[in-house]
Amino acid sequence: MGWDIRLGGLDPAVTSQVMRHPEQVGNLAVVTRLLERFDAAGHDGDELHDLQAVLYRVSYRAQRAADGIGRALHRVEVGKGPDWPPAAGQESIAFAAPHWRLRCAADSRDVEEWRLERWVAERVIRQLRAVGDALAWRVFSYDRRAIVALSRNDPPGPFWKKAGLGYELGALNEIRERRGGFVLLHDLTSVVRIMDLTEVEASGRRLLREVKASNSPSATAKARKQIKRAERLLAAIDGAEALPGEEAASLWRAQTQFRTHLRELAPLLDHAQRTGAATAWIGGRVVGALHLPVTAQRAQPEERWSAYAAARGRLLHRHLGAGTTLHRLRGVSADTTGRDPATAPWGIYPLPAHHRAALICDYLVLETFISADDIAREFRRLGLNAAVLLPAAHESFDSRSEIISVTDPRHQRRIVLHGAAVSQLLMEFVHTDRLIQASTEALRLLHTPGHSLLIYSNEPPAWY
Template sequence: MKLFDLGFEPEEVITHPRHQAAQVDLVPLIERVRACRSPQDGYELQQDLLRRILEVEDDRNAFSKAVKRMRDGKAPQVGAPEPQSGRDPLDIETWILERELCERVSRQFRSIGDALAWRAFNHDRRYILALCRNAPAGIMAGKAGLKAELETVENHWRDSGQFALMHDLTNCLRIGDITVWEDDGPHTYEIKTNSKYRNTVQERRIATAYEAVRTGSALPGDNPGERLHDIDAPLLTHMELLQIATQRASKDGIFAAKAPGSRALIAVDLHGVISQRWTPEEYGQRLARQWNAARRRARIGDQLDLNMHATSLDSVSRDPLRVPWGIYPLHPVAAARLIGDVMTFVVETSGPSLAADLTAQGIPAQWVRPPGTDDVAAGEVVMEMHSQADWHAPNGLTAKLTRTLQLRRSEMDRYLIELLDQDCWAAGIRHLLLSPNTSDRPWPVFRNEGDTWL
């Protein structure tokens, strides 16, 4: 977490009045996302979310200006928001803490925007995968084109009763400015203050994204091998284990267990930890004992430098590929605690054990990541899977089809953090290995995701 890297203690973050207020606000916002049934529901929720994010970002801009002034030996500007931490206002670290807390809280609210986007797209991951492929937008407050975007939202609502979602309220929608749900489905637009100046590059990326969803053609970007592939099987997960984990951790502080598919899971809830009245030493000992026991039960504790994990910690609205916690099938309070890092969970696997599981299912696999405890880099290959099969062409000829799939960090992260059922996951891999139409860099999409996410 960036705040910890800057030298601030977790207690300073979690107990900060702004952070605690956000925790209270998140629960009803999550409930409203889940209750959205009409364009009016989406429009009203977006207006509320917009107000909250702009308020936080206005404060963040002001704190950032104060930090710059103090670094130049000046006092904070007149009218700067008052720090809420209780720290010394003459210390620049006080203002840095306030600035970074605003960044955290704005991301937490954007995770609600991500949840609203998933719900508006009816949990169709293809649209998210296609429209996330740009750099993040940055701060809304003070944005030059904000007025034009707001007018577009209002015009669609006033004239047609259509819901128009502003992408800047999300992290997962990065191509285009607004998506409008019209009579024939969603349409994404680039909005300009002056209509004479079109952004043809972004318009092409929008068109490419929608063509990729419709036909399976290349996704936006430089690699034509990156394509969506529909897996003709429903998405299956072990969300019931995460439900148990969050419930138990909220009461007991720590919950650890073996998870199906050569995985172990641990959840920690700060409110539950506090209720146990453990000393820091007792907490550390219990955490290590329960986590190591879960690893042993999952048979992944023998060589930890060959293990790989995914964590919920400080993850909201950073990775556009992550499903937002707000639509996980969890109690709204548990979802809010995950968003705010009041509760965290980790899922871990052994690379060689996972490769052995796939091999036992008839998918020869090899863990290729060398031993080490460093975080996996974006795009890094961690496992390779192989296949060889006969393919019967329409002209009566038979060909040998051989293929190697490389598993990278994003797909491994999904297997872990979404607790995908291993048989379901293996079926998707088998489909990609055996299909003659699989591209060099496939993005698999299972069916019926709405049955998993709320």
């Protein structure tokens, strides 16, 4: 069975066990410390290298544990004992210390207990990759075009037993010794899925590196294929080619400047951390935050949840009530870490490290609501025809969902806003007028950009 299972698809009792698992709780502290080091490092190559070394070690530990848990689960499923912990050399054991803490007994023969262990291990791996994603965004100067383009490959698998890992680490260290600077190991990210390394030169130029494990014909052919694909992806960054993949999508950067309400979130999250929950009206959206550990510690957590739901309901009625209830759009942070390369990772949000870590690890849940009808109304004020395409009372959508159709009656041009643009509006708190300006800009082009991913201009300052 697959392991890409969302918390929302699990029984609430199982979800509670996942969130209370000692490794999941411990990973919150690990991710917080890593993000604090990330903040302190800035663009210092030595500091980033030291951070990456720590990230490599904790990721290695989690991946090694996940492999052993998967083996134990398989054994239990066929009626054998779990044989935990797995056999390993002393050097591997020392590097992966401390020992992985199970919630179940080491000799348990309960399949569901081992499945829960596997879910937790996979979540920890994904959460650690989120720190690697923050590193990648910094390395590529917060240029979303580069991140989206370089993510157009199969998702990364575990690296801890990868055949060519030693060669990659050797190449990384050799580059460091010869030229200094920082070298990003792609295996630690979920977003850079092409080539093996990115070298950041003193000039700021970034070089993609493919490392061959041998000079065999097959290794040479594989490296040549990766290089050709990288060349296509780099051409797509500037819009010279469409992105490789099933859809002939292209990256289109509007002249519209990127602006967000992200820095207004900190007081709301601080309040949620003190009381367990908080709601607010921020930038034309209803926003709610739940701090699950604080809520769980309350004598009556159900009452706290009810109070939160009531406060959220009052804000929804006041701001998104009459005339707009049919098309409220909802975004929620829960279990979204590392799932969409086109979305900025929580690790780079301009928030304190402990809030970002709590979002990554799902101990802090953020939800936002906005009215699709209000967005359509703003387009109409500009003399454009706009219609909401979602079914009535439809809050949920995915990146491919058609949300709003906008037509310029004067020039007979039409664009459709899909879920990807709306998700960015909701979860990155982009100013609504920026989406409208960028969309209007696309309509006014002599040749509209077709199926494209919207990239705003001047994005980096939002994440500094």
